[in-house]
Amino acid sequence: MKTITKIIATSAAVVALFFTTNANAQSSQKLGIGIFGGIPTSDAYSVALGADLRYQFDIDKQLSIPVTAGYTRFLGKEIGNTGVDVPDFGYIPVKAGVKYFFNESGSGIYGLAELGAGFGTNEGSGTSFVYSPALGYAWSNGLDLGVKYEGLAKDGNSTGYVGLRLAYGFSL
Secondary structure, X not given: OHHHHHHHHHHHHHHHHHHHHOOOOOOEEXXXXXXXXXXXXXXXXXXXXXXEEEEEEEOOOOEEEEEEEEEEEEEEOEOOOOOOEOOOEEEXXXXXXXXXXXXXXXXXXXXXXXXXXXXXXXXXXXEXXXXXXXXXXXXXXXXXXXXXXXXXXXXXXXXXEEEEEEEEEEEO
């Protein structure tokens, strides 16, 4: 738990540093609303579904600092033919990261890496470390389509999903 707190505090400090050092630079802010679905990496779940809000602070046209929060739900399933049904699992991911566009226009293909915490919504589920690399394509009209992996790690155990995110972003 202390490690996750340190990671979140460090991420927040990095975001704050970028805000203060670039206050006078040509920068913009965006807010994106996204939905996603994915295939879990664990046999205990059938599908992962969710939605998120992403605040994005553009350092320049190619580099951005995103802060993302939302809700993700893993839908449980029966394990084999055992009659044992795994319950659904939900969590609230809160992440910060770096987004880099591979061309100078500020749209097109990008890479994204985020780290943060996942706050479990099931009783007793606690907090997990969340990491999420992604590749995507953002159109200049605000539409964004990405492929990502999101992993959760806690107490030596991990799970995650490979998913597709569709979002729309608009300037603030």
